[in-house]
Amino acid sequence: xxxxxxxxxxxxxxxxxxxxxxxxxxxxxxxxxxxxxxxxxxxxxxxxxxxxxxxxxxxxxxxxxxxxxxxxxxxxxxxxxxxxxxxxxxxxxxxxxxxxxxxxxxxxxxxxxxxxxxxxxxxxxxxxxxxxxxxxxxxxxxxxxxxxxxxxxxxxxxxxxxxxxxxxxxxxxxxxxxxxxxxxxxxxxxxxxxxxxxxxxxxxxxxxxxxxxxxxxxxxxxxxxxxxxxxxxxxxxxxxxxxxxxxxxxxxxxxxxxxxxxxxxxxxxxxxxxxxxxxxxxxxxxxxxxxxxxxxxxxxxxxxxxxxxxxxxxxxxxxxxxxxxxxxxxxxxxxxxxxxxxxxxxxxxxxxxxxxxxxxxxxxxxxxxxxxxxxxxxxxxxxxxxxxxxxxxxxxxxxxxxxxxx
Numbered sequence: 001x002x003x004x005x006x007x008x009x010x011x012x013x014x015x016x017x018x019x020x021x022x023x024x025x026x027x028x029x030x031x032x033x034x035x036x037x038x039x040x041x042x043x044x045x046x047x048x049x050x051x052x053x054x055x056x057x058x059x060x061x062x063x064x065x066x067x068x069x070x071x072x073x074x075x076x077x078x079x080x081x082x083x084x085x086x087x088x089x090x091x092x093x094x095x096x097x098x099x100x101x102x103x104x105x106x107x108x109x110x111x112x113x114x115x116x117x118x119x120x121x122x123x124x125x126x127x128x129x130x131x132x133x134x135x136x137x138x139x140x141x142x143x144x145x146x147x148x149x150x151x152x153x154x155x156x157x158x159x160x161x162x163x164x165x166x167x168x169x170x171x172x173x174x175x176x177x178x179x180x181x182x183x184x185x186x187x188x189x190x191x192x193x194x195x196x197x198x199x200x201x202x203x204x205x206x207x208x209x210x211x212x213x214x215x216x217x218x219x220x221x222x223x224x225x226x227x228x229x230x231x232x233x234x235x236x237x238x239x240x241x242x243x244x245x246x247x248x249x250x251x252x253x254x255x256x257x258x259x260x261x262x263x264x265x266x267x268x269x270x271x272x273x274x275x276x277x278x279x280x281x282x283x284x285x286x287x288x289x290x291x292x293x294x295x296x297x298x299x300x301x302x303x304x305x306x307x308x309x310x311x312x313x314x315x316x317x318x319x320x321x322x323x324x325x326x327x328x329x330x331x332x333x334x335x336x337x338x339x340x341x342x343x344x345x346x347x348x349x350x351x352x353x354x355x356x357x358x359x360x361x362x363x364x365x366x367x368x369x370x371x372x373x374x375x376x377x378x379x380x381x382x383x384x385x386x387x388x389x390x391x392x393x394x395x396x397x398x399x400x401x402x403x404x405x406x
Contacts, residue, residue, distance in 0.1 A: 005131045009256055012135040016122075017248050019142040024241045025305055026149055027163070035160050040237045046112045048214045049090050050119050055206035057083045058123045060199045062255070063339060065127050066263035070194075076128065077184045078195045083124075087116050107164035114171025121178035126255040133181050137174055144170030205343035212350035216380050219357040220373040223365055235302075235313035236370060242305055243320045246290065250331055253283055262339040272339065273397065280332045287328050295321040319374035326381040333388045336397060345391045352387055353380040 028036045061079045065072070094109045118141055125134035148166040152158075257279050265272035294301065298317035337346050357380055364372030 005129070008131045008135050009126075012131070012138050013249055013253075015135075015142055016138045019138075019145060020244065020248055021242075023145055023149070024244070028238065028241070028305065030149075030153065030158055031160060031163070036238075039160055039163070040241060042108060043115075044218065046115050048210070049094070049112060050116050051210035051214060052207060053083065053086045053090060053116060054119070054123070055210045056086060056199055056203040058120055058127070059206050059338075060202045062123065062127045062259045063202075063262045063341060064198060065259060066266065073183065073185055074187065074191050075195060076124075076182070077187055078191055080124070080182050080184050081187060082199070083117075083120050087113060087120075090116065107161055107168055110168035111164045111171075114168050114175065117175050117178060118171060121174065123255045124178070124182070127259045129259075130181070131256070137177055140174045140177055141170065144173060202341065202343050205347045209343070209347040209350050212347065212354045216350050216353040216357050217377070219354065220361055220365070220376040223361045223373070235316055236373065238305060239302065239313070239316040239320050242301060242317065243294070243324060246287065246324055246327075249283075249287065250327065253279075254331065254335055258335050258338055261335060265339055269397065273336070276332050276335060276339075284328070288325075291321045291324055291328075294318075313370070316370055316374065319371060319378075323374060323378050323381060326378055326385065330381055330385045330388070333385060333392065336392060337388050340392075340395065340397070342391060342395070345388065349384045349387045349391075353383050356380060356383055 027039060031039060057079055061075075064070075065075065091109050091113045094112055095106065118137070121137050122134055125131070125137065145167070148170045152163060152166040257276065261272050261276045264275050295318050298321070299311055299314040302314045302317055303311035334346075337343075337349075357376055360376055360379070361373075364376045366372075368375060
């Protein structure tokens with residue numbers, strides 16, 4: 001029986017989410033609390049680098065790819081080459097900066113390069129509707145991860161620098177595969193003159209959005225470490241890492257649905273809106289039960305993931321479960337803003353959220369400790385929902401009505 005694209009995407013997401021979830025637990029156990037905190041912090045910074053690069057390359061590509069008035073192969077080659085140039089530039093910059101922290105300079109940069117290209121490869125293949133190739137890519141990554149982790153356990157000294165060396169090796173085969181299936185062609189100067197201005201125009205807003213989004217989402221995390229100490233920060237980061245599985249689900253949902261929504265919007269606003277609403281409803285059947293289980297069994301999950309020392313912070317996981325209800329509600333609103341190329345408002349939304357976080361972080365953390373950080377994150381997400389909904393309302397898009405009537 002031939003599987004449909006939707007079934008392959010679900011299988012791919014189950015594989016990808018499951019791999020990341022298991023890897024988080026294994027690495028936390030292998031490294032211990034303090035080094036796991038450092039590892040999670042470095043990964044957090046790499047996510048910022050991924051967002052910054054994606055703003056100029058793959059994010060505009062997700063919307064522009066379905067434009068019928070362009071050479072598809074030439075355009076995909078431009079995006080792949082742009083990603084390669086920017087990624088190498090970022091890695092070189094990471095090496096120079098990390099030279100001040102000698103222990104992690106080389107292998108953390110290699111890990112960052114692999115991480116960045118895997119993220120790009122998944123989004124690139126999903127945007128071009130090559131879902132089977134995306135599945136193969138994630139199979140290669142998953143196999144590579146478990147092989148190198150086993151080798152790390154038996155051969156290495158459980159040092160963080162050694163971990164980055166082993167993890168970077170897991171990305172070699174996926175990189176070769178992505179390069180092979182990309183079908184790049186030689187580009188003329190005219191191709192860059194055609195596509196670069198489009199990406200620069202939209203990318204400037206997406207890039208500023210990436211920076212403000214990272215800070216609005218992580219300001220309370222950083223501040224909690226300064227105010228509350230390493231134990232509270234470690235507990236929050238572990239809870240966030242566990243909920244990161246849901247982040248991956250949401251991101252994969254966006255990677256596939258956003259380009260399809262943008263394509264359908266070209267044929268009519270109602271067609272694109274109904275498509276987005278229909279898939280969001282179906283995603284809720286998977287997403288919301290997971291949040292309910294995380295809330296109810298937060299104590300057991302934290303104890304299994306990090307040990308007894310973390311179980312007393314189970315309220316952090318409960319709070320994050322509530323936060324992700326708001327995150328899920330904001331997802332179709334966010335994608336509609338992106339699909340309609342309202343990138344200036346996309347940026348402004350995160351800027352408002354960041355300003356709110358700057359104004360309230362001190363008071364929330366001093367009054368409510370770790371729970372204050374979670375309250376701040378929920379408030380930030382609520383502001384995004386309100387602002388983007390108002391913008392869409394003025395563009396005659398009322399998603400809430402579609403959810404009721406469709």
